Amino acid sequence: MRHRMRTLGATALLTAALALGGCRSTPTPTQWQPHESLLTILAELELHRHEDLYRFGYPRDVTGQNVFRASLVRLANWEAQWPGRWPDIVAFSKALAYESLGEFTEARLHFERVAAMDTDLSEAADEHLAVIERFAELESFEPQGQTLTLFLLDFEDHVEDWRREAVRRRDTPWESITRVAWEQSEMQLAEALREARFSLSDGEERYRASCEALIENHGESHRIHRHWLRLGDYHRDLAERLVVFNPPSQTAFDLDTFESLITAARAIYLQVERADGFHEKLEARARLAALEEFAARVREEAR
Numbered sequence: 491m492r493h494r495m496r497t498l499g500a501t502a503l504l505t506a507a508l509a510l511g512g513c514r515s516t517p518t519p520t521q522w523q524p525h526e527s528l529l530t531i532l533a534e535l536e537l538h539r540h541e542d543l544y545r546f547g548y549p550r551d552v553t554g555q556n557v558f559r560a561s562l563v564r565l566a567n568w569e570a571q572w573p574g575r576w577p578d579i580v581a582f583s584k585a586l587a588y589e590s591l592g593e594f595t596e597a598r599l600h601f602e603r604v605a606a607m608d609t610d611l612s613e614a615a616d617e618h619l620a621v622i623e624r625f626a627e628l629e630s631f632e633p634q635g636q637t638l639t640l641f642l643l644d645f646e647d648h649v650e651d652w653r654r655e656a657v658r659r660r661d662t663p664w665e666s667i668t669r670v671a672w673e674q675s676e677m678q679l680a681e682a683l684r685e686a687r688f689s690l691s692d693g694e695e696r697y698r699a700s701c702e703a704l705i706e707n708h709g710e711s712h713r714i715h716r717h718w719l720r721l722g723d724y725h726r727d728l729a730e731r732l733v734v735f736n737p738p739s740q741t742a743f744d745l746d747t748f749e750s751l752i753t754a755a756r757a758i759y760l761q762v763e764r765a766d767g768f769h770e771k772l773e774a775r776a777r778l779a780a781l782e783e784f785a786a787r788v789r790e791e792a793r
Contacts, residue, residue: 528568532583535561539590544669547712558587578609592671594625621664628652638686645682649675673708680704680720698724715762715770722758725751726781738792745792752785
């Protein structure tokens with residue numbers, strides 16, 4: 491299936507490129523030529539759209555921009571200069587870019603337009619539609635729970651739905667985008683738990699478990715160090731809370747508990763700070779410096 495879909499997509503874009511090349515009967519005057527041709531936009535899109543977005547993140551073009559977002563801008567600019575030309579090719583290319591970005595509702599709309607046309611790309615659009623209808627449905631998820639508990643249960647079900655999709659799409663062209671979507675839904679759940687943790691009897695435990703689940707489930711993700719930073723922040727926030735509710739200047743202050751939280755946060759920040767080649771390295775370094783200053787101040791106040 492994977493080979494078939496990759497071949498189908500490549501053939502579709504190749505057909506489009508050949509069509510572009512064959513449709514130029516007369517050269518366009520230089521002053522009216524677009525900055526880049528549709529062929530070059532398609533070539534860059536096709537070059538990158540099979541990359542593993544889950545493990546390596548979004549590819550960048552020579553200007554440092556996200557290839558898929560940049561492709562959408564360039565396609566829009568090309569359309570403005572050549573309105574009405576090759577609408578099936580332009581719509582199909584936009585759909586592929588939106589699909590790679592995880593914007594499945596937009597992708598579905600563009601694939602539907604192509605599927606309704608009398609074009610060689612219609613079959614390829616139908617193939618994509620058969621898959622991303624479900625993705626678009628999940629993308630439009632809104633928790634319906636009337637209480638906080640039910641709200642979070644809805645969110646947990648949503649995460650599980652994406653996990654199942656990621657398992658189902660293993661070894662297909664949609665493997666990486668579904669793993670990205672699953673991870674993103676877990677990040678959203680973790681953030682919801684972070685905000686709600688003081689309103690739940692077991693809020694702290696559930697939030698910590700969500701942080702640990704991100705690390706356990708997404709060890710291959712390019713965002714793994716962000717998940718570690720979240721867990722480090724969890725320990726740092728608990729230390730801050732301890733200081734606020736039990737001032738270090740008072741005899742009830744528990745210095746040992748404070749030090750254990752600082753130690754846990756420090757170990758995580760150090761781990762990320764030593765991860766060469768990741769942007770989170772600098773974030774961890776800044777957090778580590780701030781943590782040490784915070785800890786030194788509290789120890790001074792506790793003397």
